[in-house]
């Protein structure tokens with residue numbers, strides 16, 4: 146089936162947390178309209194850019210784009226930005242059922258509100274390996290009152306200005322700034338609703354309606370700009386059944402950590418006291434934060450949805466309980482009978498030492514000492530047509546220079562800009578080990594959720610400290626490693642991934658924290674570009690693709 150959508154992308158005044166600001170909306174909606182399809186369907190999105198001064202692209206997060214790498218929606222990698230006033234048509238197949246989302250992939254437009262859900266149901270006649278009575282979904286994120294232009298500028302200024310703590314956490318685009326929903330007796334200093342219009346329908350708490358006794362599948366996507374978020378459904382246990390579009394071995398948890406770029410499905414049964422409603426809550430994890438809990442209402446029918454729980458907002462594990470996070474990540478394993486990693490040693494191994502560095506006094510992130518500098522020509526076109534001046538021909542290094550110390554600020558803080566490409570033999574198996582380190586600040590290392598375009602990878606293992614190739618590779622999980630498109634590397638730790646380079650195209654692999662990507666925390670992978678047919682003209686027209694019309 147072909148599913149057609151017509152989208153107008155525009156600026157809009159909106160008050161997701163009762164404070165008005167300019168956001169980027171689709172068809173006047175925030176979050177953007179949900180796309181719902183069956184596996185095998187073709188999605189056609191005709192997008193018109195009404196932003197008077199900014200380009201737009203949309204990335205379909207978790208969708209492989211097999212045969213259509215030019216519709217992956219990454220500015221200057223898969224396409225030129227869609228200019229103000231222009232219309233661009235995305236057309237791609239959703240090959241696999243699962244919980245996905247879409248978002249802007251230029252500058253920090255996701256943080257400006259440009260995102261929405263993309264849910265793919267099984268092909269007709271296929272059955273899920275678990276049962277449920279209802280299907281619910283939420284996207285969760287963090288929210289700033291400063292514009293993203295202000296945020297982007299701060300990141301590249303001297304002195305550096307970080308985006309800082311978000312003001313609010315939103316569930317399906319709704320929150321409450323400085324004016325908690327929780328009864329005031331529980332929250333010191335709340336109820337201070339200065340400048341908030343709490344009667345604005347745009348910031349009424351999102352409601353998840355349930356019938357007592359029934360079981361629900363709740364799909365959750367962390368689309369945050371920065372924050373790792375812990376999700377709690379007050380009084381209800383969660384059974385994790387899906388991660389990033391793959392079934393996992395069902396596991397029961399009290400609360401769920403989601404890193405930016407991850408999606409999960411959990412099952413829960415509405416088996417609590419039906420005379421009241423409950424909180425659905427999100428809290429920041431992994432960064433010391435003063436941002437209050439984000440809240441939505443789990444509404445037991447037929448209670449009114451306006452009946453707020455009289456209980457305090459749910460509390461998550463301590464922000465710096467990284468063992469909790471690591472242990473929960475290790476619970477996510479492939480469901481029996483689903484794809485396992487190729488067991489042989491990989492054809493190529495990359496070790497990525499990720500560091501916070503400086504270039505000309507500006508704070509950057511680097512991979513093996515290279516900070517990604519976007520090109521002005523889509524890299525896909527540069528490779529396909531052999532435009533050698535469009536990007537760095539020197540391939541970036543497969544390994545870090547040694548010795549390195551992950552426990553202290555990097556001694557040589559000067560990194561180099563680069564736009565080189567990691568080119569893989571088509572259909573080869575690639576291992577990537579991401580090694581986390583201390584930032585420029587002593588005694589500080591941060592979580593980074595790494596996201597791969599065009600593929601899923603098996604998470605072979607997580608470890609603490611320095612990765613030792615000979616010994617640590619012996620501990621890889623080749624039995625039931627989960628397939629994912631996003632995985633977190635924890636402070637001072639490492640994570641090992643394996644994927645098959647079998648999708649012709651050019652694919653970013655990057656930290657999903659928008660600020661970090663903006664600071665250069667990414668690389669470009671490519672394989673099989675020579676197998677692609679002529680690229681659609683609609684993706685060209687910037688950089689060298691302005692002059693060399695193939």
Ligand SMILES: O=C1O[C@H]([C@@H](O)CO)C(O)=C1O
Nearest residue numbers: 307584585586591660661664
């Ligand atoms: O990229 C970042 O910069 C700041 C800090 O490390 C530098 O001041 C921070 O918290 C980040 O995540």
